[in-house]
Amino acid sequence: MPTVTLPSYRIESADWHSHGRALRALRETVFIQELGGEEAREWDHADSKAHHLLAWASESVEAVGTARWLPSGQIERLAVMPEWRGRGIGSALLASAVRELRDSRRITPFVFALENTQAFFAHLGFDPEDAPFEKHGQMLAHMALRRPDALIDADLRSRRLGETTGRLFLTHSEHLALAARQLAAQAHRQIDLLSADLQPAVYDQQEFVEALRYLAIELRGRLPVRILVIDPEPSLRRGHRLIELTRVLSSDIQIRLVPKDWAEHSDQFLLCDQAGLFLTRYQDPRRTLVDFNSGAETRRLRRLFEQIWEQGEVHPGLRRLFL
Template sequence: MSLSKPANITLRYADWSHDHHFICALRRRVLMTAQDGSTLLDSDMQDAHALHVLAIASMIASTDDVNSTTQPVATARLLTSGQIERMLVLPNWRGQGIGTGLLTALLRAAQERRYPTTWLLAPLSAIDFYSRWGFQLDGTIIDTGNGYYQRMVLMDQTAMLPMDITWRSLGVTAGRMSLPKQSLLGLTIATLATQTRHTLEILTPDFDPALYDTDTVFDAVQQLALTRRGRLPVRILLFDKETLVYRGQRIIELARRLSSDIQIRAVPDELTEQCDRMVLADSVGYCLTRSHNPRLTLVDFNSAAEVRRLRRHFDQLWESSSVHQALRRLYL
């Protein structure tokens, strides 16, 4: 039975006692040297104490969407010393951002564990890549006998956060994350919007221009509206109507010109207490900030079940809403 491309790639932290056979099998299959330049062994004494991460690909049969299989395709580990190593991805799965996912997962874990230093030994060809993550050169070049490597240290633990968002792929990368910094909300919304291909729903009190009146979001909304014309691909619900009307944002003008493709409604005052801030991308991705906990934003790029639940609530509000009197001129 032939298999199509992966329907889903999930990253999870591994339990060495239960998952060591997966990790060792990956190490045996990858005919390469470890990140530190030493010969890649199946296991060593540090494995039992290290934190491991696995990337699992879910494959759907091209001839039968019901049957599927899963396959570990990548792994890496974080030592108690703060060193990240043994990062490897099966050759056929490279170039899809999986290695970036491994790195972000371990950097996040190192931050949560409050390791004073996070470091790695980088091949000379990868120095520029790790530099973009905030790693800095530390010490001299090391000759391991299998090549030259440079010790690099992550000086700012928060430098990796934007990469943790932008590497994610809508409908592919599963796993809920919470935004540790609200300053990343705009980047998250822009990343979701640019990957949306079918429907985009937004529930917001004030249509904050810092989040929505950016070139990236505007271009994504305009492209979606034009490519999905006549199918109402963009729906926006507001529960602080007066703020929006006088801001003159570009999406408002776009909604006036493409009123069959972008619609803006106002939530009735009696229902505003039920409103959380959310962005729903296609049928799989969401960004959610609860009204009772505005400092916590949850994000997932591949959670169809949660999006279905959130969309039911959005649809209920949509059916109860109408074009606010102050917004009617958009459609005249």
């Protein structure tokens, strides 16, 4: 298996009418039984109007976490079952709520955080807006999302190929590397990569290479991994892991050179199965679009990839790998 750890849960949108029983059971366990909250305050009129999220155990009907967000931008009722804590579910629920909120309306997400949860929210980009205040005998802090980049890791780790909707624009190399390996590790059919120089900070990473190795071995004989490169010389000199992997699995992972006619103004992209997209446009090289469920754009770029692949040739330095 690839060394990337995939989530042992999935997060889905929910509503009170259809999922009220699961939502109620979770919140009763955490907020009333565990934390001693008052039942009369737990259930309010907002539930019927709120947008709910449920985290489900993978391949199961067991609900293990929940959160809800309101049209005002408030995120609340974030809860994870005790035996499922420590797996990133709370962070993923928060990231999913922020993603849904921002897709729905242009408003800054905020929370009212208990004293013992403020560090959790601060770690994920929420900053205090006002002095703490008391409500129902508890001290609360009004915290708003002011550093959204802090949520990107949690967001990427929670996404599922072909399921999670929503685009991300990334600029930092550590986020790009994480996005690439999360996409590659979830691919089951095909990975196509077009890169100027096989970007070492993104693609010369052990977990990404292991994901490609796993797919190539699983689908041996079908050429499931194809790579187009504009300038392979830097990678050849440095002993890039993808070059070495191609040498070992030369029948199942192949590299070709992008023809000159295509190279000058070419976008760079990673395509995973029929929906995973990692795209850096020639006109906007400083940021990369990542989408785990972009079927139409992925299919368009794969058609382009096929055209270039048919015209591509093996670079003399790469040809030696196949001798």
